[in-house]
Amino acid sequence: MPTAVVTGAGRGIGRAVAARLAADGAEVVAVDADAASVTEVAERIGGRAVVCDIADEDAVAALAGSIDRLDVLVNNAGIWRSATLDDSSRDDVDAVLRVNVVGTWQLTRALAGRFGPDGGAIVNLTSVLAEVGGAGRGVYPASKAAVVALTKQMAVEYAPRRIRANAVGPGLVVTEGTAGEFADPGLQQAIGSAMPLGRLGTPEDIAGAVAFLAGPDAAYVTGQALYVDGGWGVNGSAFIANAVLGYIQSL
Numbered sequence: 001m002p003t004a005v006v007t008g009a010g011r012g013i014g015r016a017v018a019a020r021l022a023a024d025g026a027e028v029v030a031v032d033a034d035a036a037s038v039t040e041v042a043e044r045i046g047g048r049a050v051v052c053d054i055a056d057e058d059a060v061a062a063l064a065g066s067i068d069r070l071d072v073l074v075n076n077a078g079i080w081r082s083a084t085l086d087d088s089s090r091d092d093v094d095a096v097l098r099v100n101v102v103g104t105w106q107l108t109r110a111l112a113g114r115f116g117p118d119g120g121a122i123v124n125l126t127s128v129l130a131e132v133g134g135a136g137r138g139v140y141p142a143s144k145a146a147v148v149a150l151t152k153q154m155a156v157e158y159a160p161r162r163i164r165a166n167a168v169g170p171g172l173v174v175t176e177g178t179a180g181e182f183a184d185p186g187l188q189q190a191i192g193s194a195m196p197l198g199r200l201g202t203p204e205d206i207a208g209a210v211a212f213l214a215g216p217d218a219a220y221v222t223g224q225a226l227y228v229d230g231g232w233g234v235n236g237s238a239f240i241a242n243a244v245l246g247y248i249q250s251l
């Protein structure tokens with residue numbers, strides 16, 4: 001049975017990824033900074049819970065020490081701050097880069113040696129905003145563009161060890177993390193209908209793409225970013241979505 005480590009597994013997209021990989025037969029190590037949620041998820045999917053802040057070097061070392069062997073690593077844990085570049089504080093910027101970029105690199109470095117001789121797969125969560133920018137998103141898009149670059153670098157550096165590395169970039173998915181800003185069904189409808197596919201994404205949409213890139217059907221795929229965004233990034237709908245967001249933020 002393959003072993004999969006999923007970070008940020010306590011809720012949202014990470015929880016859906018953990019459930020999907022468990023349903024596909026993986027033994028899941030569910031990692032999150034929040035103890036209560038990750039314990040509940042691990043119990044529900046029959047996996048193991050590990051409480052770990054991926055930005056904390058000692059906690060990451062302890063996590064790595066508890067894992068003998070690994071086949072799949074999903075670097076999903078990520079944070080954002082809703083502020084323009086001008087309104088972002090230095091603390092906001094440090095926090096976003098520390099978790100999304102430094103945390104992703106740090107956890108991967110700590111676990112890379114746990115893959116077996118047959119290698120495995122790393123899937124990093126980026127965002128469509130790595131490509132198109134977004135109203136009031138501050139340095140978050142830059143952090144996710146850095147995740148794409150990290151993914152390519154992992155692909156190159158780990159290929160000799162048969163470890164593939166790819167990224168999945170969601171569009172807008174309503175999760176516990178985004179619900180504060182996007183709770184209004186009217187707003188969800190407005191942004192969803194601005195998407196070429198006419199709706200927002202679901203955590204399961206994202207989990208399906210992660211499962212593909214983590215699995216044998218993607219055996220010859222590495223260094224790629226797969227955007228699962230309903231077409232947001234490719235036809236100008238970013239501008240419509242940004243206009244809706246900008247309007248709401250101005251109210």
Ligand SMILES: NC(=O)c1ccc[n+]([C@@H]2O[C@H](COP(=O)([O-])OP(=O)(O)OC[C@H]3O[C@@H](n4cnc5c(N)ncnc54)[C@H](O)[C@@H]3O)[C@@H](O)[C@H]2O)c1
Nearest residue numbers: 008010011012013033053054077078127170172173175177
């Ligand atoms: N929801 C979206 O619309 C969307 C869009 C594009 C990209 N993403 C990316 O997908 C990923 C998941 O997003 P989500 O909406 O499910 O987020 P969320 O806020 O709902 O859940 C994130 C989970 O990660 C955990 N976490 C945060 N920081 C952590 C840390 N330092 N160490 C360990 N765990 C930590 C949180 O406790 C939480 O359980 C993130 O990387 C996010 O940037 C989300």
